[in-house]
Amino acid sequence: LRKxxxxxxxxxxxxxxxxxxxxxxxxxxxxxxxRIARCALELSDAGYTRIxxxxxxxxxxxxxxxxxxxxxxxxxxxxxxxxxLGFFLGAKGFGPPLQRKKKTLxxxxxxxxxxxxxxxxxxxxxxxxxxxxxxVVRIVRRWLVANTAPPHPSEAFVLRSYRNxxxxxxxxxxxxxxxxxxxxxxxxxxxxxxxxxxxxxxxxAPRRRDRDGRPSR
Amino acid sequence: MSAGQAATYSGxxxxxxxxxxxxxxxxxxxxVAVERAATEAxxxxxxxxxxxxxxxxAKKR
Numbered sequence: 001l002r003k004x005x006x007x008x009x010x011x012x013x014x015x016x017x018x019x020x021x022x023x024x025x026x027x028x029x030x031x032x033x034x035r036i037a038r039c040a041l042e043l044s045d046a047g048y049t050r051i052x053x054x055x056x057x058x059x060x061x062x063x064x065x066x067x068x069x070x071x072x073x074x075x076x077x078x079x080x081x082x083x084x085l086g087f088f089l090g091a092k093g094f095g096p097p098l099q100r101k102k103k104t105l106x107x108x109x110x111x112x113x114x115x116x117x118x119x120x121x122x123x124x125x126x127x128x129x130x131x132x133x134x135x136v137v138r139i140v141r142r143w144l145v146a147n148t149a150p151p152h153p154s155e156a157f158v159l160r161s162y163r164n165x166x167x168x169x170x171x172x173x174x175x176x177x178x179x180x181x182x183x184x185x186x187x188x189x190x191x192x193x194x195x196x197x198x199x200x201x202x203x204x205a206p207r208r209r210d211r212d213g214r215p216s217r
Numbered sequence: 218m219s220a221g222q223a224a225t226y227s228g229x230x231x232x233x234x235x236x237x238x239x240x241x242x243x244x245x246x247x248x249v250a251v252e253r254a255a256t257e258a259x260x261x262x263x264x265x266x267x268x269x270x271x272x273x274x275a276k277k278r
Contacts, residue, residue: 034229171254184240
């Protein structure tokens with residue numbers, strides 16, 4: 001068994017095209033904090049059952065971000081997200097001491113909407129993203145600041161990185177000749193966008209001043 | 218972000234890049250593609266505003 005990366009965040013959200021902008025925003029906010037986003041998309045080992053692979057994935061992540069906003073029927077509702085949330089909370093509640101340190105962020109479209117379909121999680125602080133990718137970036141960044149050790153990039157930097165990534169992505173993929181990269185490649189494109197944004201926003205050297213303290217030309 | 222923080226943060230991002238499992242893109246190719254995209258991508262409204270303010274300031278001086 002390959003040892004999972006120590007600093008990883010389990011992402012439990014829909015993977016359809018409509019949710020894709022929010023999913024990308026979520027992954028970038030996680031990477032911007034120096035953590036690796038992991039999700040069911042990377043489960044491809046046919047040697048284990050899906051639930052076993054999921055169990056291993058959850059066991060390897062100390063943080064979990066869950067989005068339970070997808071409740072529409074098409075034609076039936078998807079129960080994977082609430083199920084994986086329950087799985088994660090179960091590991092936190094009944095697991096060995098290391099698993100009990102898990103931290104969870106739960107997001108929905110509107111703040112109290114979950115009470116109509118998942119009232120068992122009442123009392124937990126559910127965050128509302130209103131289907132806005134930049135709201136997701138803000139919520140995830142704020143939560144990671146509260147639950148991880150520094151250094152913490154500023155909100156302005158993470159948002160700028162996200163906007164740059166969104167702007168640069170089509171050109172990057174066109175140059176690399178890949179229209180639909182897999183999950184790992186998408187994460188690497190995000191990481192390189194973060195690097196480039198950081199390179200472009202490096203603080204300038206302080207301006208030289210003359211004897212009177214005025215900036216020299 | 219101060220210079221020291223930026224250096225620490227840059228190290229952290231490099232570490233993350235090394236830890237991401239799998240992937241098909243070659244690092245050098247990806248780096249060049251991102252750099253080129255960053256240079257050639259259409260400017261945003263914010264970039265336009267910044268350029269305008271810069272020009273105005275230079276004119277005043």
